[in-house]
Amino acid sequence: MFLARNTPAFVISYLVLMIPTYILPYFGSNSSLVNALSVSQGMGMLPQWWMHIWFLVMLTLLVWLRGSVIDKAYLPVFPVIAAIFDMTPGLSMIPMIPTVMHLVGIILGAMGVVVLATEEAAVNRELLLGRKAKIVAGIATLLAIGGSTLFVTTLTSGHHKPSATVAEKLVKPAIAQAPVKVEEVKPQATPEELAAETPAAAPAMPATPSHKHHNVAHDSVSTTTRSAKSEKQSVRYLNLND
Numbered sequence: 001m002f003l004a005r006n007t008p009a010f011v012i013s014y015l016v017l018m019i020p021t022y023i024l025p026y027f028g029s030n031s032s033l034v035n036a037l038s039v040s041q042g043m044g045m046l047p048q049w050w051m052h053i054w055f056l057v058m059l060t061l062l063v064w065l066r067g068s069v070i071d072k073a074y075l076p077v078f079p080v081i082a083a084i085f086d087m088t089p090g091l092s093m094i095p096m097i098p099t100v101m102h103l104v105g106i107i108l109g110a111m112g113v114v115v116l117a118t119e120e121a122a123v124n125r126e127l128l129l130g131r132k133a134k135i136v137a138g139i140a141t142l143l144a145i146g147g148s149t150l151f152v153t154t155l156t157s158g159h160h161k162p163s164a165t166v167a168e169k170l171v172k173p174a175i176a177q178a179p180v181k182v183e184e185v186k187p188q189a190t191p192e193e194l195a196a197e198t199p200a201a202a203p204a205m206p207a208t209p210s211h212k213h214h215n216v217a218h219d220s221v222s223t224t225t226r227s228a229k230s231e232k233q234s235v236r237y238l239n240l241n242d
Contacts, residue, residue: 004065005114014106017059021086021098024052032089043155047148056083057140061133063105068129070112078105 003009028034029048038046059079067075082101085091 003062004069007110007114010062010066011106011110013062014059014102014109017055017062018102020055021052021059024048024055025086025092030087030092032092038151041154044147044150047151050144050147052087054140054144056086058137059083059102059105061136063109065129065133066109066112069114069126070109071115072108072112075105075109075112078102078108 003013024030027048028046029052035045035049038044056079060076060083063079064076067073078101082098082105085094085097085101091097
């Protein structure tokens with residue numbers, strides 16, 4: 001409870017726990033794509049993600065304890081809002097909101113007046129809150145160590161096989177259900193079979209006289225006919241009475 005009661009210790013502790021939440025995103029701690037890919041491969045969240053969550057939980061516990069000793073029970077709301085905007089996909093793209101929430105939590109926590117626990121009931125209450133905070137911190141630490149160990153063990157294991165992608169899961173059943181057309185493969189014919197299948201040559205047709213020969217014969221016949229006619233016309237008959 002010393003960190004919660006002492007104002008300088010509270011501010012310094014808050015800043016120390018807050019700085020890693022700005023460094024870890026550069027290593028993919030709040031990347032939804034990288035973490036989704038890691039989960040799909042059976043490796044769980046990245047170790048950077050677990051570390052980021054651990055620091056945010058510690059910040060919330062610190063502010064919760066500080067709010068209990070200065071009578072500001074609403075104080076943990078600010079680191080919780082910062083954590084939501086820091087780790088939620090889509091909201092993490094909005095700048096400055098986590099920073100503003102952290103600054104408000106630090107300022108309000110530093111401005112509060114510490115209530116001295118003089119009564120026995122108040123002392124017991126602070127002790128109970130301290131034990132609860134230690135339990136929550138221990139659970140968060142075990143989860144972070146377990147998640148990081150799972151990732152490293154699965155990554156380095158030689159028996160790890162990447163699971164099928166969504167595209168493979170959709171394509172493989174379609175290929176299995178699609179009908180396969182089997183074409184009959186005909187054996188290649190031998191030279192003897194090709195020779196037997198070749199049709200016999202047709203008998204040669206008699207050559208027909210060409211058009212030129214036909215014209216010559218026609219011209220010769222016409223010439224003979226004209227000669228006979230001219231000879232017939234040249235015959236003269238003699239009259240014996242002359």
